Amino acid sequence: MKRLLPALSMLVLAVAGPLLAPLPLDQPVTIPYGPAGTDGALLGGDQLGRDVLSRLLYGGRDLVIASLVVASLVTMIAAVLGVAGALHPAFGRFVERVADVFMLLPAVLGILLITQSWPHGGQLALVVAAVALGMPYAVRFMTAAAAPVVATGYVEAAVAGGERTWHLIVREVLPNLRSTVLALFGLRFVAAVYVVSTAAFLQVGPQPPAADWALMIRENSAGIVLNPWAVLAPGIAIGLLAMSVNLAAGALTPKVRNT
């Protein structure tokens, strides 16, 4: 539980941040790249002189929400498909092959390919791409975890009793895999934060003048000498989010022998 706290506080801070912003988000309050402390801007100004602190407090919300949506969708769909793969070995082998193919496609390139081929997809295209790219590994993970459960007597009895696949998955197998599903969610959330923030840095996702941590790093890099905080602060924010979420995912993953 102790290892979940940093992640939970980062999530709350990112989502509630806009309420704390001291200055307007989209109005210049100081000179471009104004140093920290000028004109009441605690962390200085960005490339248009907008308040870095206020934009920092706004800039994590969409990243966190998009990552949560991606991780939840991947986990839910993969939980069902993964158990189906364990129940029907032919489907399980198909998923194995798909995962082998996806291994050749780096997630960042896959996201670029999908979002660029779907010009008016916007945030939906990004979410669909991230879900599709994360799916094969997640299904494989669930299939491996579900295999021992499927082999137990009571599932065999249910199969022999003629229960439908859907009933088998949702009622018989998944309730025994709660901790696996939770662990998968943690891992997919880590991956989603990486992929969504990298995509935003590559200008896929939030567009200017939106306040977004990754986009702030991109936009303010040119003025890094004048006001390092405009780049450093969102960089630290993404770093803390990624590390705390990874720590939480580690805590959720069932402990294997360590030495």
Place this chain on the structure above:
Amino acid sequence: MAGALTALRLGGLLARRIALLAALLALVFAVVEALPGDAADATADRGESAADVARRRVLLGLDQPVAVRFLRWMAGLPTGDLGVSARGERVWSLLAGPLPNTLLLGGLALAITVAVSLTLGSWAALRPGSVTDRVISASATAVLALPEFVIAVALVLVFALWAGLLPAATLAGPDGTPSSWTMLVLPVLALAIPQIGWNARIVRGALADEARAPHVRAAVLDGLRPSRVLTHHLLPGALPAIVTGAATSTGMLLGGAVAVETIFSYPGVGALLAGAVADRDTPVIAGVVALTGLVITCVLLVADLIRSWAAGGRP
């Protein structure tokens, strides 16, 4: 007889990798095809008339039936023909210059990843539970989830702007390659650091698993030096897991290179791709994905061979 069997097994590995690559290429084509919008109207936002767009659609061959275009794309790939970009340039000639630079960056990052993660992972595994082990494992966990562009920005601030030791941007020489090796240091580090974290954990875990094997315990009880136990008894058994980890990192390195090259204005595929994103130049992105898939296929094939050799070398 044994030679023929080995050849058969190697042929099987090769055929499997080629089939998977072909499946990826078909998938790439299907994605570009199934989603709305094509390369011709991608650049139409800049106030071109419908007739201009239609003319370019004919030029790019987009008026042909899907099956014809698929066969044409797939048939062109083995000869290096990746099609035409939205601006009408050959995709291959666009990629020919930047691709070696990106492979240099990714290759160096992979080499450093393997060397450093082997060292750190072995160091930690030989002293389980010690302070060294805990420091290495904790730092590995801390860095492995960090996006490369965040690490890159931190490195630029510390080493280029504050310490003034290394250049923050890459200047290309007359031949299009980086003009000094110092310009490679920060991009390579930014790419390698998360992968080092990831692989050090794999090495540490694989060695710890192997340490429980009876033959390793016997070697330790025989009083062999720890370094000899590591190189002769632990590493051979842990090799397949370590090689798989490093091969998986190749994809992460090549994906991360897109963002890192943008930060350092490195003259590689990433910078080209960032431009293609602004132009919504799908053929260029599809070409990069195809070539990246080919490179990863080659690395995975090497990993297959090492695993096959490691399995064959032992009863």
